[in-house]
Amino acid sequence: MAEKPRLKLPKEAKKGDVIEIKTLLAHTMESGQRKDKDGKTIPRKIINKFTCEFNGKPVFSTTLEPAIAANPYMQFYAKVTESGTFKFTWTDDDGSVTTAEEKITVA
Amino acid sequence: MITRREVLQVGAATAALTAGGAFTRAFAQQRLTEAELLRFDPLGTVTLLHVTDMHGQLMPVYFREPTVNLGVGEAKGQPPHVTGKDFLKRFGIPEKSAAAYALTDQDFEALAKSYGRIGGIDRLASVVKRVRAERGADKVLLLDGGDTWQGSLGSNRSKGQDMVDCMALLKPDAMTGHWEFTYGEARVKALIDGLGFPFLALNIRDTEWNEPAFEPMKMFEKGGVKIAVLGQAFPYTPVANPRWMMPKWSFGIREEDVRANVEKARKAGAQLVVLLSHNGFDVDRKLAARVAGIDVILTGHTHDALPEAIAVGKTLLIASGSHGKFVSRLDLDVAGGAVKGYRYKLIPLFSDVIAPDAEMAAMVAKVRAPFAADLKREVGRADSLLYRRGNFNGTFDDLICAALLKERDAEIALSPGFRWGTSVLPGQPITVEDIHNATAITYPQVYRTAMTGERLKEVLEDVADNLFNPDPYYQQGGDMVRCGGLGYSIDISKPIGSRISGMTHLKSGKPIDAKKEYTVAGWASVNEGTEGPPVWNLVERYIAAEKTVRVTPNTSVKISGV
Amino acid sequence: MRQLSRRAALLLGASGAALTIAGWNSDAFAAAKDAADDIAKFTGGKTAEKGKVSIELPEIAENGNTVPLSIAVDSPMTADNYVTDVLVVADGNPRPGVATFHFSPLSGKAEASTRIRLATTQNIIAVAKTSKGEFFTAQKLVKVTIGGCGG
Numbered sequence: 114m115a116e117k118p119r120l121k122l123p124k125e126a127k128k129g130d131v132i133e134i135k136t137l138l139a140h141t142m143e144s145g146q147r148k149d150k151d152g153k154t155i156p157r158k159i160i161n162k163f164t165c166e167f168n169g170k171p172v173f174s175t176t177l178e179p180a181i182a183a184n185p186y187m188q189f190y191a192k193v194t195e196s197g198t199f200k201f202t203w204t205d206d207d208g209s210v211t212t213a214e215e216k217i218t219v220a
Numbered sequence: 221m222i223t224r225r226e227v228l229q230v231g232a233a234t235a236a237l238t239a240g241g242a243f244t245r246a247f248a249q250q251r252l253t254e255a256e257l258l259r260f261d262p263l264g265t266v267t268l269l270h271v272t273d274m275h276g277q278l279m280p281v282y283f284r285e286p287t288v289n290l291g292v293g294e295a296k297g298q299p300p301h302v303t304g305k306d307f308l309k310r311f312g313i314p315e316k317s318a319a320a321y322a323l324t325d326q327d328f329e330a331l332a333k334s335y336g337r338i339g340g341i342d343r344l345a346s347v348v349k350r351v352r353a354e355r356g357a358d359k360v361l362l363l364d365g366g367d368t369w370q371g372s373l374g375s376n377r378s379k380g381q382d383m384v385d386c387m388a389l390l391k392p393d394a395m396t397g398h399w400e401f402t403y404g405e406a407r408v409k410a411l412i413d414g415l416g417f418p419f420l421a422l423n424i425r426d427t428e429w430n431e432p433a434f435e436p437m438k439m440f441e442k443g444g445v446k447i448a449v450l451g452q453a454f455p456y457t458p459v460a461n462p463r464w465m466m467p468k469w470s471f472g473i474r475e476e477d478v479r480a481n482v483e484k485a486r487k488a489g490a491q492l493v494v495l496l497s498h499n500g501f502d503v504d505r506k507l508a509a510r511v512a513g514i515d516v517i518l519t520g521h522t523h524d525a526l527p528e529a530i531a532v533g534k535t536l537l538i539a540s541g542s543h544g545k546f547v548s549r550l551d552l553d554v555a556g557g558a559v560k561g562y563r564y565k566l567i568p569l570f571s572d573v574i575a576p577d578a579e580m581a582a583m584v585a586k587v588r589a590p591f592a593a594d595l596k597r598e599v600g601r602a603d604s605l606l607y608r609r610g611n612f613n614g615t616f617d618d619l620i621c622a623a624l625l626k627e628r629d630a631e632i633a634l635s636p637g638f639r640w641g642t643s644v645l646p647g648q649p650i651t652v653e654d655i656h657n658a659t660a661i662t663y664p665q666v667y668r669t670a671m672t673g674e675r676l677k678e679v680l681e682d683v684a685d686n687l688f689n690p691d692p693y694y695q696q697g698g699d700m701v702r703c704g705g706l707g708y709s710i711d712i713s714k715p716i717g718s719r720i721s722g723m724t725h726l727k728s729g730k731p732i733d734a735k736k737e738y739t740v741a742g743w744a745s746v747n748e749g750t751e752g753p754p755v756w757n758l759v760e761r762y763i764a765a766e767k768t769v770r771v772t773p774n775t776s777v778k779i780s781g782v
Numbered sequence: 783m784r785q786l787s788r789r790a791a792l793l794l795g796a797s798g799a800a801l802t803i804a805g806w807n808s809d810a811f812a813a814a815k816d817a818a819d820d821i822a823k824f825t826g827g828k829t830a831e832k833g834k835v836s837i838e839l840p841e842i843a844e845n846g847n848t849v850p851l852s853i854a855v856d857s858p859m860t861a862d863n864y865v866t867d868v869l870v871v872a873d874g875n876p877r878p879g880v881a882t883f884h885f886s887p888l889s890g891k892a893e894a895s896t897r898i899r900l901a902t903t904q905n906i907i908a909v910a911k912t913s914k915g916e917f918f919t920a921q922k923l924v925k926v927t928i929g930g931c932g933g
Contacts, residue, residue, distance in 0.1 A: 121429060131890030135429055144899070146876050172888045175896075178879035180872060182848040182897040188430065189883075192859075192890030430850060430895065458844040459927060470850060472840040682928040693841040694925050716903075 118201065118213045125218045126193050134165065134173075135188045138203050138211065144179035160185050162204040168197040193219050252318055252335075252573045258350060263563040264553030265443025266492065267355050269348060271392075272365025272520035273542035275399075275640040276372030276660065278386055278584045280337030280571030282643040283543045284607040285525065287325045290712055290782055293690030295502045300524030300539060311527050322545065322568035323525055329605055332645055335570060339544035341386050342576035342584055343569045347547055348390055349577060359443040364392045365520030365540070366453065366498045369411070370399035371640045373656035374591050379403050382587035384411050389580050394418050394438055398454030398498045398521060401466045402662045408466075420451020420496060422481050423474040433469055436481050445492050445554045448485030450514075452478065452497040454521055456696045460686075462663055464748040473503065473693055475511060482513040491557040494518065501539055502692035508532035515559050516550065522697050523609070523639045529564045536562060543642060545569060598649040600763040603770035606650070608641035608658060611687065612700045612710075612779065615771040616641055616658050620755070621704025622771075623762035624741040628668045628752075631727060632676070633704030634742035637683065639697075650763055655756050661744060664754040671740045673732040677720055680708060685716040703776070706732070713781030726776060814905075817871040817878035821909055821919075824869045824882075830909045830917035835868075837908050837922045838895075846926045848897045853883065855892035855910045855918065865892035867911045874904025902926050 121135040138160065145157025157179060164174040173189045191199070196219045203211040291301030302310050304324055313319045321331035322338060352360050368387065369380030380403055387395075394417055401408055412419045422436030437450040455473040458466055478495070485493050495514050497504050500521040508517055509532050516536045525541030529550065536559075540548040546566050553561040588595060608614035617635045624633035641658035644650055671679075679701065686696040700710075709722040723732035732738070743755040763769055821830070838852035857865045864887050870880040883894045892910070900906075907921040 137428070167888060170888060171884075171886050173886070173894070174884045175894070176882045176884075178881060179877065180875055180880040180899045182899055186430070186895070186897050188852075188895035190889055190891040190893055192888055425850075427848075456842055456844075459842055463844055470844060472844075476838055679928060685925075686927065689925075691841075694923075696842070696927075 118203065118211060120201065120213060120215050122199065122215060123217065125220065128194055128219050129192070130219075131190050131192050132217075133188065133190055134199070135186070136163075136201055136213075137184060137186050139184050140203075140205075142179065142181055142183045142185060146179065158206050160203045161206055162202075163187055164202045165189070165191070166200045166202075167191060167193070168195070172199070193217060195219055252570055254574050257567055257570065257573060258347060260549060260551070260565055261563065262355060263551040263561060265359055266445050266447065266552040266554055267351065267360045267443075268494065268516065268518070268538075268548075268550040268552065269351060269360060269362045270365065270518045270538055270540045270548040270550070271344065271362075271544070271546075272498075272518070272540050273367040273523055273640070274341070274371075274383070274544045275367055275542065276370055276375035276383060277339060277544045277642065277657070278341045278372070278374070278382065278588065280340035280343065280569075281543050281545070281657075282332050282337055282645060283339075283545055284328045284605070284609060284643045285324050286609040286611070288611045288779075289524075290611055290688070290779075291502070292688045292712060293692070295505065295692065299526050299528075299530060300501050300522065313527070318568070318570065319527065322570075323527065328607075328643075329645060332643075336572040338571060339569050340571045340576065341390070341544060342578075342580040343571055343574040344544060344547055345390055345577035345580035346574055347567060347569065351549065361440060361442055361447065361449070361494075362390065362392045363449060363494070363496050363518055364395035365496055365518055366395055366397035367399050367520065367542075367640070368395065368397075370402060370660065370662075371657065372660050373595060373653055374588055376656065376660040376662065377591060378587070379407050380411055384415065385587050386580065386583050388416065389583055392417055393440060394420050394449050394451065394496060396420050396451035396453050396496050396498050396520075398457055399461070399661075401453075401457050401469070402461050404465050404662075405468060418451075420449065421453035422450055422477055423452050423455055424469050424471050427468055427470045430470075436477075437485055439485070439488060439490065443554075446489050447492045447494060448488070448490035449494045449496055450478070450481050450485065452495055452499055454498040454500075454697075455503070460696050460698060460746075462746040462748065465662070473499065473507070475507065478507065479511050482511060486513055492516070492552065492554050492559065497521075500692070500695065500697035501537070502695060503697070504537055505530070505532055506692045508535035508537060516552070518548070525566060527566045529562065534559075536564075538564065540566065542640065595651065595653040597652045599652060599655065599760050600650045600766060601768045602644045602646055602648050602650055603768045604646050604772075605643065606654075606769070606771065607643040609639060610699065612777045613702065613774040614641070615774075616644075617702035618704070618771045618774050619763075619769055620658065620759055621702055623759045624666060624743070624755075625704050627758040627762055628666060628741035630668060630705070630739045630741035631725065632671075632706045632738050632740045634679070634740060635702040635704070636744040637687075637699030637701050638744075639699055650769065652756075652760065655759050655763070659743075659756045659759060663745070663750065664743060664756065665745070665750045665752040666741060666743045666755050666758055667745055667750050667752045668739065668741045670737040672735060672737055673723065674734040676706070676732060676738065676740070677723060677734070680710075680720045680723075681716055684710060684712070684719045688712040688719065689716070700777075707776035707778075709778040709780065711781035712779065719781075722778065724776075814873040817873040817907060820871050820878050821869065821907065824867075824909055824911070825917045828917055830919035832919060834918040835908050835910050835920040837906060837920050839906055839922050839924050841923075842925045842927055843900055846900045846902075849900050849924060850895065851880075851898050851906065852895040853893065853908050857892045857910075857912065859885070859887055859890060859892055861887045862913065864889075864913050865910050866913050868892070868894070869909045869911075870906065872898070872900060872904055872906050874902045875899070876901065880906070900924055900926050
């Protein structure tokens with residue numbers, strides 16, 4: 114990935130808080146439905162899976178279909194009870210994986 | 221709830237006296253006085269003043285209200301979908317009265333000659349000052365519902381600055397918007413920064429992080445009452461107008477956001493919640509029934525002028541007209557966080573009756589000065605009434621379509637169903653100002669292209685659904701696209717895809733062939749990169765060549781399912 | 783279904799919304815049946831009950847290429863009673879699949895938002911599955927319009 118994924122989540126929270134997390138990844142999400150100017154189908158190439166883990170435990174994940182818009186945006190929530198690290202993973206059709214991490218301090 | 225309607229009695233006596241036919245201008249005028257127009261028995265401790273949809277009009281105007289304004293679904297036959305004689309009957313207004321002239325299409329040409337132009341921001345300023353002085357400025361909120369900065373030559377050339385400068389003297393407490401956004405993001409932001417009052421829009425989010433892009437609400441304290449004013453911009457601005465002009469903003473009705481903001485306002489101690497809305501009347505009527513806790517919706521966008529407040533459950537809906545013709549005064553008695561009573565009056569600003577405010581008149585002269593020569597330049601003469609409002613036709617649009625057909629050598633012309641645009645009386649000169657009052661937009665290019673009959677039908681069906689979808693949340697609030705060289709039948713009770721039939725190529729009298737291509741000219745395409753001359757140039761050239769314009773009644777649209 | 787030519791995009795009031803859907807072959811629309819099949823597969827043939835699920839979508843899309851979608855399910859989201867998965871399908875796209883969200887008690891709320899592609903006016907249907915094996919559903923119609931002419 115040329116561009117780093119972008120993340121929006123609080124750096125600090127109180128124990129038991131449900132926090133909002135937003136992520137954005139630059140990606141064309143080529144649907145496999147389009148044809149080029151010679152009439153040939155442009156092969157599908159999308160992010161087909163996104164996961165969010167906290168300290169190694171699954172928080173939220175999603176499978177994505179070609180109906181997800183380019184530059185996939187995800188907004189979801191997490192209940193935090195301890196300090197730790199969120200890990201985000203995007204999996205491409207070509208098998209490549211993009212990851213990002215963010216720490217949060219829970220008081 | 222105490223309700224007392226301030227009947228628009230002005231001119232009622234006059235009407236009774238006109239049976240003999242001696243209905244002269246002087247005679248009409250002497251029955252109207254400023255004191256009578258503004259007479260109001262105050263109630264409670266809060267006064268809301270509302271203006272909306274001024275569309276760049278600083279001067280008094282002629283504006284003919286619609287003959288046809290059909291409602292569908294639950295809105296069928298309900299105000300504002302009542303016109304003409306039915307309107308007069310519904311609201312107890314005498315024929316030929318000043319109120320009949322201001323509020324309906326009835327006897328328009330004759331009454332226009334008697335009662336003169338209505339509006340003018342200097343007259344509005346007089347009224348606002350007087351209400352603030354008499355009531356106490358600490359009890360009055362002045363709210364502007366938007367579509368203020370667009371719709372005239374001056375506002376288009378100054379990119380809204382003329383309206384902003386004049387409104388600054390009027391000192392509204394808040395505004396929202398729609399056409400404002402067609403000046404583009406940078407310009408809108410720059411103008412808002414200099415307003416000195418908030419531009420409220422709870423229903424706009426940024427397209428990147430989906431976060432609120434504008435101030436959603438503002439708390440005021442007036443007459444000892446904590447008032448929350450929530451702003452709702454036109455939800456379909458990027459659909460009805462070019463999205464490429466505002467790519468970073470996403471709109472929508474966002475009922476959930478309205479509800480959340482109402483709850484937030486109540487939690488913050490609001491005793492009165494006011495939605496300053498540009499949704500359009502039918503959308504607001506549905507919203508009022510679904511979102512609890514809104515005391516007043518100041519409606520806009522659909523240009524309806526109603527002499528009574530319409531109650532939906534505990535919510536009052538106010539419709540203050542357009543083009544600066546009216547200002548609404550709503551007095552509210554609020555106690556214990558609830559509205560105990562109200563008194564309402566829709567005040568028509570008869571320009572010959574209300575004395576202009578000198579300070580505002582000077583500002584109007586100043587902002588118009590750079591364009592003065594253009595504004596007054598006479599292009600031709602009207603031999604019949606030119607007007608726009610109506611669901612299907614307007615004579616000004618017929619004129620525009622005729623100009624498009626001739627000047628772009630097309631078989632069919634399409635002109636957008638905008639609801640703004642002033643009227644020109646028969647016998648009057650048509651000035652450059654008049655032409656711009658019907659055409660002044662920031663994407664005025666006239667395209668010329670080929671379209672199949674099938675595609676033409678799709679366009680008509682699509683626009684018809686924006687107007688006649690029985691669910692108001694799926695309506696956009698404009699009128700039907702105006703057609704030149706093309707006739708059709710419409711059954712407004714049918715679903716999308718089945719409303720339009722009998723499409724006819726008027727020149728040949730033959731049915732439109734779905735597969736055949738027709739040459740089409742039109743303007744106001746929402747697509748980036750549309751090429752062609754500005755529409756006002758074509759219309760000006762056409763009128764100049766015609767010299768005198770006479771538009772015959774348009775009978776090419778057959779309506780059913782009403 | 784609307785056939786949308788390149789040239790059509792230049793015409794009156796034609797907004798990009800319906801006309802420049804990146805990635806859709808406009809004559810390959812799947813029937814609503816495909817969406818129903820996807821749902822049946824997800825529920826194992828059980829009928830999903832209406833309610834508990836709310837869908838936030840614009841009534842009229844501004845841009846069919848990127849339509850904001852939010853799904854929320856009313857659930858306590860505790861270890862023994864939470865929403866496990868939410869299937870989202872669209873019944874007028876070339877293929878019905880949109881996304882499947884997977885939640886856990888650590889999600890805190892059964893809510894998620896993303897942006898989707900809609901080729902034409904259609905229903906978006908969400909089906910939620912709980913840890914107790916219950917299914918709930920909701921749907922919303924989004925109009926994809928030619929645009930223009932408002933005001």
